Amino acid sequence: MSFTLAIVGRPNVGKSTLFNRLVGKKLALVDDQPGVTRDLREGEARLGDLKFTVIDTAGLEEATDESLQGRMRKLTERAVDMADVCLFLIDARAGVTPTDEVFAEILRKRAPRVVLGANKGEGSAADAGVLEAYGLGLGEPVRLSAEHGEGMADLYAALMPIADGFAEKAAAAEEEAPRTDITVEEDEAEELSAEAAREAEEAWRPSARRPLQVAVVGRPNAGKSTLINRIIGEDRLLTGPEAGITRDSISLPIDWEGVPMRIFDTAGMRKKAKVQEKLEKLSVSDGLRAVKFAEVVVVLLDAAIPFEQQDLRIADLAEREGRAVVVAVNKWDLEEDRQAKLAGLKEAFDRLLPQLRGAPLVTVSAKTGRGLDRLHKAIVKAHETWNRRVTTGQLNRWLTGMLEQHPPPAPQGRRIKLRYMTQAKTRPPGFVVMCSHPDKMPASYTRYLVNGLRDTFDMPGTPIRLTLRGQG
Numbered sequence: 001m002s003f004t005l006a007i008v009g010r011p012n013v014g015k016s017t018l019f020n021r022l023v024g025k026k027l028a029l030v031d032d033q034p035g036v037t038r039d040l041r042e043g044e045a046r047l048g049d050l051k052f053t054v055i056d057t058a059g060l061e062e063a064t065d066e067s068l069q070g071r072m073r074k075l076t077e078r079a080v081d082m083a084d085v086c087l088f089l090i091d092a093r094a095g096v097t098p099t100d101e102v103f104a105e106i107l108r109k110r111a112p113r114v115v116l117g118a119n120k121g122e123g124s125a126a127d128a129g130v131l132e133a134y135g136l137g138l139g140e141p142v143r144l145s146a147e148h149g150e151g152m153a154d155l156y157a158a159l160m161p162i163a164d165g166f167a168e169k170a171a172a173a174e175e176e177a178p179r180t181d182i183t184v185e186e187d188e189a190e191e192l193s194a195e196a197a198r199e200a201e202e203a204w205r206p207s208a209r210r211p212l213q214v215a216v217v218g219r220p221n222a223g224k225s226t227l228i229n230r231i232i233g234e235d236r237l238l239t240g241p242e243a244g245i246t247r248d249s250i251s252l253p254i255d256w257e258g259v260p261m262r263i264f265d266t267a268g269m270r271k272k273a274k275v276q277e278k279l280e281k282l283s284v285s286d287g288l289r290a291v292k293f294a295e296v297v298v299v300l301l302d303a304a305i306p307f308e309q310q311d312l313r314i315a316d317l318a319e320r321e322g323r324a325v326v327v328a329v330n331k332w333d334l335e336e337d338r339q340a341k342l343a344g345l346k347e348a349f350d351r352l353l354p355q356l357r358g359a360p361l362v363t364v365s366a367k368t369g370r371g372l373d374r375l376h377k378a379i380v381k382a383h384e385t386w387n388r389r390v391t392t393g394q395l396n397r398w399l400t401g402m403l404e405q406h407p408p409p410a411p412q413g414r415r416i417k418l419r420y421m422t423q424a425k426t427r428p429p430g431f432v433v434m435c436s437h438p439d440k441m442p443a444s445y446t447r448y449l450v451n452g453l454r455d456t457f458d459m460p461g462t463p464i465r466l467t468l469r470g471q472g
């Protein structure tokens, strides 16, 4: 799901210098023969975790005569047509020149996506030029210094949504084409975490028809089969505490109040087990499979014996695997003092599962069907939150407020600077903060930010990933 970036702009703005920095090798020819026209150069670029193809249009001498002017235009147009996105560079020290205006005009007409870069942006000599660049009508300029490697984090942030867009486009294209198996290059496969691999796979699946994948997990006798039966509305799962009923673990397609879902049933499996110890073991590995399958994990507790070790383990696993979590307390029909019980449950939840802060706690009775509407709502909401995207503008306004309210620490007298923030991914939401000294950031401050994100942007029930990135 890579894309192609063309670096365009008039001669001498620093295109080759930036190309070299992005590609990491001296691939762009240093032009030692004046007046020599060379072709477009391509290289594989890396910027943070973004990988893309970059085309360099540098190499033309200053266009003084008509034919050179024309050649420059042709070359640029060709690069624009080949590229998914153009990075248009100007020289911020020189300010916007008439030739820059000509380029801007070509790009506005021809290029589908343009990122404007104000290069040679190091130092105050570039301030005026950066401001002028706004006037080109190509959006907010990214202030860069290709030579000194400054502004790369901002460039990353500007390209990230575009890269994401291509992932989505690829998914849409797949919807029209017949499904083919996904192959991942071996060396790439190693780099992909389980979460990322799953996400890549998801991206290839047609989203419109994709049912919401739910797993109901919990200790034996919590009421999983009864609950799933209730939801399905027919007695397909055979409930009951007696062991010996053999059934394979499967996922069932359902339409729960108009929402297509697949429910992963772990209950049937454990009924194969006869011995108690074996039973415990089996339900753990079974739960593992279910968590891997699911988008939303419903941790079903027995109100009489809530938050047992096994429940805590599986809830923690779901969080670590990046799943949305809903905690459902079952057999609520048997409780008498419900208010006191609920308060106790909430307290235990906060204390025992702080990593799931904000996840919904729903009381249900699988037997009577009470509370299932609330469970449905909680599942749909958690899934929606899991897919939530917050705009870069919102995030940075929020970040400014958070920093003012509670400035980051200053280890050894040097304050950690948080410069910029963007959402890198969804499912679950992942954010990147560009900062100085990411290694010195205490976990408490990261928690402050994560909890703030959760509260401000209303994201209960989903894990939130926050990555700190140093500036290159």
Ligand code: GDP
Pocket: 010, 011, 012, 013, 014, 015, 016, 017, 018, 058, 059, 119, 120, 121, 122, 144, 145, 146, 147, 148
């Ligand atoms: P191109 O013709 O657009 O490919 O430009 P080059 O990459 O060949 O750069 C033109 C000149 O600008 C070279 O002397 C570079 O060293 C210089 N240059 C490139 N980037 C920067 C920068 O960020 N700051 C400064 N001060 N000079 C730069």
Ligand code: GDP
Pocket: 218, 219, 220, 221, 222, 223, 224, 225, 226, 227, 239, 240, 241, 267, 330, 331, 332, 333, 334, 364, 365, 366, 367, 368
């Ligand atoms: P599983 O092992 O998690 O699939 O649990 P089952 O669905 O087999 O239920 C275990 C036992 O708890 C059965 O006897 C159910 O009838 C009972 N049970 C399940 N849900 C409820 C409930 O909401 N209220 C009451 N009172 N009993 C329930």
